[in-house]
Amino acid sequence: MPQKQLTLELLTAEIKRLHQENQLLQQELLIQKTQTQLLQKQIGAPTPESSQQAYLTNLPSGPEEQSNRNEEMNAIEEELRQSLEHTLELNEKIATSEAQYRLISESMRDMICLHDLEGIYTYVTPSSKNLVGYEPEELLGKNPYDYFHPEDIEKIRVTSHNKTRQGLADTIVEYRFRHKKGHYVWLETVTEALRNENNEIYGLHTASRDISQRKQVEKERDNFFNYSIDILTIIDYEGKIIRANFAWEYILGFPVKETEGNFIYDFIHPEDVNKTLAILSQHKQEADVTIDFETRYLCKDGNYRWVSWNYVPFPSENLVYGFGRDITQLKLSEEAARLAQFSIDHASDSVFWIGPDASILRVNKTACLLLGYTEEEMLRMKVADTDPNYSEEVWPEHWQELREKKNMIFESAHRTKDGTIRPTEVSVNYFQYNGKEYNFAFARDITERKQAEERLQFNSLILSRVNDAIVGVDQQYNINYWSESAERQYGLSAADVLEKPLSTAYTFEWLHPEDEQHMATSLAQKGYCKFEVRQTLYNGKKLFAEMVVQQMTDLFGKNMGLFAIIHDITERKQAEQQLLERETMLEIIFNESTDALFLVESESGKIIKCNNKAIEFFEADSEEELKGKFGPSFHKHPFTEQHMQDKVETILREGEWSSEIEYISLKGNEFWGAIKVKYINIVESQYQLVRIADITSRKQAQADLLRYAQRSINILESVTDAMFTVDHNWCFTYFNKEAEIMTKMNRSELLQKNMWNIFSDALGADFFEQCHLALSQHTDVHFEGYSPPLQLWFEAHIYPFEEGLSIYLRNINERKASEKAILESEEKFRTLTIQSPVGILTTTPDGFCTWTNPRLQEIAGYTFEESLGDGWAGFIHQDDVERIVEEWKNNAQSGLSTVSEYRFVHKNGNIRWVRGTTNPVLSDTGEHIGHVGTVEDITERREAEEKLRSALEELKKRNHELDNYVYKVSHDLRAPLTSIMGLVNLIKIETDPNTIRHYIDLIENRVIKSDQFIHSILSHSKILNSQVQINRVDFQSIILDSFDQLKYMPHSDRLQVHILIQGPAEFWSDVFRIDIILKNFISNAIKYMNLLQQENFVHFNISITQKEGIIEIKDNGLGIDKQYQPKIFDMFFRATEKADGSGLGLYIVKQTIERMGGSIHIESEIGQGTTFTITLPNLIQKKPGVIGQ
Template sequence: MKTLSPLYIVAVYFLVSLLWLVSSDYYIHWGSPEWAFLIEPLSDICYIILTSLLLYLLIRSSNRRLQASDANYRDLFENNPQPMWVYDPVTLRFLAVNNAAVSHYGYSREEFLGMTKRDIRPAEDVPAFLEDLEEVVASPREVRLWRHRKKDGSSLYAESTSRSLAYGGKPAVLVLSQDVTERISASNRLRYHEELLKSVFDRIPIGIALAGPSGRFEEVNTAFCRIFEADTDGIIGTHFTSLLRPEDARRMAEAFNRRFASSDDPGAPWQELEISVPSGETRWILGKSAMIRDVHNNPRMATFVNDITESKRASREREAVLHELQNYKTILDKSALVSVTDPEGNIVHANDLFCRVAQYSREELIGQNHRIINSGHHPRVFFRDMWQTIRGGKLWRGEIRNQAKDGSTYWVDTTINPVFDEKGKLIQYLSIRYDITQRKNSEERIIRSEAALREAQTLARIGNWEFQVAGQAIHWSDEVFNIHGLDKEKGEPALTELEKLYHPDDLPLFRQVLTDAIAHGTPYNQDLRIVTPGGGVRHVNIIGKPEFDEAGRVVRLSGTIIDINERKLVERHLQTQNEELKKINEELDRFVYSAGHDLRAPLMSVLGLINIAQLDESGAKKDEYMELMRRSIHKLDEFIKDIIHFSRNARTPLTPESIDFAGLLHEVVENLHYMKGARAIQTHLHVTQELPFFSDPKRLTVVLNNLLANAFRYSDPYKPQSFVNVTVTVDDQGATIRIEDNGIGIEREHLDKIFLMFYRATESRSGSGLGLYIVKETIETLQGQIRVQSRIGEGTSFSIRLPNLHADHPADPAPQAETVLS
């Protein structure tokens, strides 16, 4: 109900008064004069009564309307679904609260009315609230965001809208509070996820780029810039084809345009592309693109790129290794009987040669135990010892007599190697066998021939003996006494005395074969050493054969003893010669091709110069020809020196001596100053050696001489100052040698081949191609390792780690030389 305004009341009162005055004056002036004295005061009285009554009616009507409006406002206040309250802006005390505030905040109405606005704020927010209080009172209609505290201690975010009013005749503020906690929380989560997404976008190792329909990049992440070696500003706004090779750019652009023109983009599969980056490096990337739409539903092409250069290179290297392994397997399959069993000994693989020799098909062998080819020749203890060895994770090697499917037997030289997984669990046994049947047959024929010869020739220093197990009685023939150098008249020695006649190192073996023969009936044929009364050592061959009683017990051992001292000496000599011949043949095979070419090239050059000189009758260029011949002969001499160094490294044993690195380096550098341009190169030697260091000085000289000669030889003539830095540090474990130069460097494609025999990374300088090969072989002989780092145009660095070969500093087994690409 609308209340009457003061202006409205005044207007009505004015009109009524004016009407009364006009009408009353009319009656006074135009009525009976005799009644004029009475009418005038009566009109005034009536005027007062009438105006008072009218004013009363107007005020009562206005009050009714005001009460109705106040009731409506109070009903709207109490039943509003949003919390509302009225508070005193001076004391901040609550004057009224609605039902929604009581329900939402958890305080009762009485508790609310006993509190101030400070009481519904967290303690940490009160100072800020008090600071903003004047501004809040001055601008009550402004929407503000506050943090409120409920009765249970929990907090909420509220947006408060205020309005000034009079309450109880005093100034007050009406507040409408809206809980926006969920909205704030959602906004915070959205902001967090946006920041998280941006962080992931920038930090993810996969390159990501967004391009519009024009094909120009609009956004890229850090990984994308790193892959293409460009910064963000350099990529944004450029066309994506500018990053591709020409042969790929047209094809990718056509596909890009087709996909944007299509209403249904099916996506694109992952593709491998080869790219060139500003540094000149060639890289391989794996890329995929997908059509997406932004918040305005505009299409964008998202591209995902991953640098697979290293994996591509590793894959190629892995393929090369697998190819090499396949070649080895092919060779092995043609020459050896190969089988694989599970940990229980069941066959899971057998190669063709195994099947052919055993005369079983592969299907017949798979799943079977190797007992299928057991000939019964070997005792159980033989296989028990074998299994004990391989189950212990050790390699076992021995000769086994097997039986083929047709009943024939064959001998194999067998090596069984346990195979473990990456966790060290035994998973397989790999067996490699070589057919030695012909050799064993020859050995058996030789044994039989030797036995016949021993029986027929009593003068061949062969003696017979017997041993009675029960009484431990020993019987010797005359020749046994002669072999041992004992007097027959003194009789056979007792068993305890007999043991003293054997060499201390061979006595355990003699006891073992004797014990096995008595306990298990195992015959034996063993070479042992005996010690004669004069202190001499002789080699003898003892053959023992057990004899059994009806119960199967060993009651007697009998056999022969042969003086094989001369034969052992001859065998040892032949073995040494064979080993040396084998090594020489292997070395000759490796040198024959490349060495023949490198030896003939200088000689042919000299021969050609001689022919040219003979044709030059004037002799004007004689000195030039002589200089060229000198260079060819010097090159031949350098090559021969390399061959000598290689030969010495392969043949001579290690001779560790105390090493003075400072003196050794100065000597090597001084010897290399004859090289062309060597004196113009600054050579810096830094040696830190406070501990004694032992190694082979000759081999160490060869290593330093080759590396420093290369540093001088491959210096960069276009640099204002060439240098070679040599740093040596000796610690309690060994020595570290680092040789750095700023020469021409080695191209990356050659780094993994420079240690190969006869390999040259460049033809622009002289060299045999043996130097670094000799360095690597020599360092491995010294039980060390070498690393190399190089950048073309910047220089090369060799790092060598050598162990201390002194007896107090035993070295670990030599690791393989390692090449580090850089």
């Protein structure tokens, strides 16, 4: 136990002993006094009235009785003397005890007090003055609860006084006591019960000491423990947490109440528990060992963090004090350093450490593989050995430049071990380490990039020649892009249509109604679609167009509008219409054919379509009666399986099968038919085309030969390719219908004519060479070519045969156009993005930037290289970046577009508002492959919107003032009129002339007030609407004239006007407005004079400079209450109901001053007067003239 605590307890025990001894002595003295009183009663107390009678009465009757009486008196006197001596002795002991008690208590620094059972102070030692600032007399009779801190009262009542009064035990309690100076001091008080001889409690004894310093130390200790940035923990040797600080919560996420009482193992990574157990066991065995170790701790969110611990044992308490520091970041940094070294060693770029003398100090594996040297060979080389651009003569200049710039990026070339020169992009970085200079260089092989750039240039050239119109629209279908080809196609320039609705150029209707829904679905799923429409141009012209529509999205997948490539297919549609007409004709021919025609399924042999002649031949009622029938079922002589197999083999071998067959119709009639069967492909399905000619009446051989020739011609005519044959003299021997269509020539005019005479332009061309090759070498030839006269891309198949060549040509214009359109589209997209007025960027699915256009680089102020990777996030203002990235991530996961407005921080520090849009990019298979985003600078728009909002707020305010103004004016105009009307009615019924004259005076007064009010309104209107007329201002004349004009006002003669004008300059401003201002103040000074005063005045103190004029107007009138001063410039405000003004005066004054560019200030006290200070600009530099409102 501390020495100080021991001393306090000894002193307290001594005081208690003295107090108890004092009580016993006082009790004994009380007994003695009582006994003395009893003796006195026994002998009787003599009184003056009865002394003589008593003496006579008590006289002894004889000598013996007298003697006995004397002895008895002597005995009583002796007893009284002894009792008195004992009493004096007791009083002396009491005085000594009390002196000792007071000496001890008054010499103590602690405060000793006695209390009754209610706690009231009955005794207080003088140390109370030093301890709590009160003299003992100030506390006597007071309840100590009046001085306790409100938060400690219940604790004291429960833990101290109640228990002590109940005699349960002595208590010690710590609490705050209000010092006389108002602050609180911490006291530690020991309370015990005082008992009498019957062991009954009759009071309380308290001993209090000041523990404020100890509490401060404890608070600082607790603050250190609780608020340390390190994890502080006290545990026992079993691992139970006795105490934990707040770092557990903000580092690991566990509140203190969730840690204390639990075991430390509950929070340790399972792999580290045994290590911690071993450490605690070691502490138990080696109590003086301090151990440092690292382990992983569980966070409340499920993660783990690394903590470095220092365990210090306290054997006397069987506790271990743990000091833990979060080293997770250090661990991550170490891991990052290892990863960085690994990344450098395995980087895809070559990495070099180079010294000032161009020697290679270190290289990674990639550099060795790229250049073909071993690492040992590289370390013996210099830069000039691998880079021919940096010889020993050039190197010093390069090193000096690098030393100044610190880092550079440039393109160079590396020479490999076999002598190959490879283009390289080099990034060099200058740094110093341990006083030495180094160059840390990255080299990237850009051979493929160079090839890609050449390809890109070629693609750009191709795209620049695109003929299809390219049109872009926003989400409201306003045109935001109009290509040169669109200008040619539609006859409108970009200036005519940009930012205007699409209907300005054309409207369109769907050729296929289902395409509208298809477009919406395809755009939503794939981001693009293709369809055909009929357009009506602005001039009424109509055309057909094939449109490929691509959805435009920003960086976050937000829809920004549509981008369309429009191909004019009017000619194709016209050709399709002609084809449809021809198909109709063919259908007619099909049905009007003299032969029966069937379309038969190849596998089943069932009829799926037939013509009218087939219905006629087989005597059916309709086509439906023949559909689904098995063709050979009509044969009179059914085919055997061998016949069927031979038929198929013949078709496969020869392309068709023909025969003459006898048929039986549905009605049983027989006829002969010449059948011809061939396979045809429709879309992706194969069918049999069966033709049956009625040959019942023609069985002659000539007829058979003729039919065979006709069948051959029909086969050639049915092919979709242009086909013709030439003999060895290059003369046409056959020319099919499709060839006529392709060449636009009549075959009757071509047969037996020389092909090279007809197509002389082909002489020497590829077609000419290929035909000669096929004929001379008797080999099949297949190639593609282009015919300028026919404006036709064709695919040619040339087959030699005995009589010459058969040539098949297929029109591949559409395929070539598609290929060209794709190339042009790619180049056009690059061109558009480079020239785009908005910033554009592309990223990978996880947001890694892969490309930005020049506009985005201009908005952000960063180079192309700086904007790549995660660089784009650095453009965004730090207050917006978390929100934008979160929105992008949420929408990216859902495949949605994102549109946001946020701030861009330019590289120079300027802040610009932008509107960013991001859309996901999907592959043909629907896979998410990245994002494309746009960034539009909307700073001017935001500023304009802010100005518009301010203007609207101002307009609302003005409208409200106008409504209030109209209401007040109408009310104040009607009030005197109503009063006048009432007086007029009174005059009508009044007969007394004096009364009538009084009413007329009242009417005159109302009329004057109305006139004054109307004059105020007119002044206000004139001030609002008139222009500022600049003239020299004569303040003295204006003030005196105004005073003269107001002399009609009551008591105006009692007002003294004083004018003081100072300053070297003249004052130029609007005289009319200044006259209104000063007249209002003179009028108010007259109205609100203090008539109880002997003197009433108004002072005009005017100070003029070249810049401004300051007018101070001071009166000693009634003054204005401070609660009304903020409102006195409001329209129609009157500070008192006694005021007879319009309430417009000071409102007009302030409005006038503000319109003149000035300000006004008021100071006023009730009964003291009012001072107005007006500041107006001096317009001397603009004299004379007019300034518009």
